[in-house]
Amino acid sequence: xxxxxxxxxxxxxxxxxxxxxAAFPALAVEIPGYEGGIKSEVEYAEILFxxxxxxLLKGKVTVSQGRMKDGKxxxxxxxxxxxxxxxxxxxxxxxxxxxVQEMRDKRQVxxxxxxxRSSETVSVxxxxxxxxxxxxxxxxxxxxxxxDVTPAVDYYTLVMRGRKIYDVNGGQGTVTVEMTGSGxxxxxxxxxxxxxxxxxxxxAERRAxxxxxxxxxxxxxxxxxxxxxxxxREISYVANEPRLIxxxxxxxxxxxxxxxxxxxxxxxxxxxxxxPGSGRNRGTEKISLALTPVNRMASIPKVLDLxxxxxxxxxxxxxxxxxxxxxxxxxxxxxxxxxSPLR
Numbered sequence: 001x002x003x004x005x006x007x008x009x010x011x012x013x014x015x016x017x018x019x020x021x022a023a024f025p026a027l028a029v030e031i032p033g034y035e036g037g038i039k040s041e042v043e044y045a046e047i048l049f050x051x052x053x054x055x056l057l058k059g060k061v062t063v064s065q066g067r068m069k070d071g072k073x074x075x076x077x078x079x080x081x082x083x084x085x086x087x088x089x090x091x092x093x094x095x096x097x098x099x100v101q102e103m104r105d106k107r108q109v110x111x112x113x114x115x116x117r118s119s120e121t122v123s124v125x126x127x128x129x130x131x132x133x134x135x136x137x138x139x140x141x142x143x144x145x146x147x148d149v150t151p152a153v154d155y156y157t158l159v160m161r162g163r164k165i166y167d168v169n170g171g172q173g174t175v176t177v178e179m180t181g182s183g184x185x186x187x188x189x190x191x192x193x194x195x196x197x198x199x200x201x202x203x204a205e206r207r208a209x210x211x212x213x214x215x216x217x218x219x220x221x222x223x224x225x226x227x228x229x230x231x232x233r234e235i236s237y238v239a240n241e242p243r244l245i246x247x248x249x250x251x252x253x254x255x256x257x258x259x260x261x262x263x264x265x266x267x268x269x270x271x272x273x274x275x276p277g278s279g280r281n282r283g284t285e286k287i288s289l290a291l292t293p294v295n296r297m298a299s300i301p302k303v304l305d306l307x308x309x310x311x312x313x314x315x316x317x318x319x320x321x322x323x324x325x326x327x328x329x330x331x332x333x334x335x336x337x338x339x340s341p342l343r
Contacts, residue, residue, distance in 0.1 A: 044060060057090055060079075156185050237249055
């Protein structure tokens with residue numbers, strides 16, 4: 001008899017989870033833009049390589065999502081970043097056109113992103129009297145995502161390709177960055193993860209400067225970046241002192257998020273005059289940011305017919321989270337929910 005009740009309860013639980021999945025919307029993660037950076041709720045960070053040396057930049061990023069119309073919208077991403085010593089600053093603004101196409105017969109969604117407008121300026125202070133300025137002249141980007149929508153989990157894959165061209169000091173040189181990459185991810189009610197792998201190929205040309213007495217030179221670099229963002233939802237029981245409060249305890253939902261970015265770089269090694277030499281500067285960098293955990297107390301299940309029942313703890317958790325519904329102050333253990341295929 002008990003085995004039959006267990007099977008009935010498990011079937012009821014599975015059916016309730018599928019029917020009431022809206023009680024817990026999917027935990028989507030967000031990696032803003034395609035620059036190889038990561039963010040938390042208060043900070044954004046990325047490593048800049050166009051100067052020929054790795055420079056950690058931190059600051060704020062603002063994502064403004066446009067309104068969807070005829071299957072497309074325009075999103076704007078703004079960055080304001082600085083190095084720790086404030087010698088390097090970056091200001092960037094990107095407008096992306098996002099196109100979304102739903103294939104309902106296949107339960108798939110395709111999303112494409114292309115650059116509409118872009119601007120970027122990087123300022124590098126060399127000393128009190130001089131600085132270098134990198135100004136974005138051209139930015140081409142194409143990214144595409146396909147999502148397989150399943151009853152419990154959405155899986156997606158991403159491909160991207162881009163090209164940036166910077167002017168250096170108003171005609172003294174150029175820096176070109178070629179980017180290719182891919183990514184995979186999933187999201188469901190209890191967690192979400194996205195991982196991107198990107199390759200940046202950098203080529204720089206500097207013209208001779210008679211005033212400074214510098215010769216023309218060129219250099220190339222290679223950066224491999226891996227960015228990962230994960231979000232989880234956990235449920236725990238918080239006990240109270242029964243004598244001092246009207247209920248013994250409740251369930252608490254905790255949402256956590258962490259982002260990690262790792263970089264391998266192969267760059268030139270510069271001499272004391274700022275000229276690239278024969279050696280190479282190779283190394284790795286890693287940055288991470290964590291979201292402050294978000295806590296939310298679930299409702300208090302007050303049912304009169306679960307005390308001492310073998311499934312009391314599990315049933316009370318499902319009732320508290322709103323995954324299954326009770327009937328007033330009664331749960332009716334062992335009896336299928338109204339509308340369930342088990343009735």
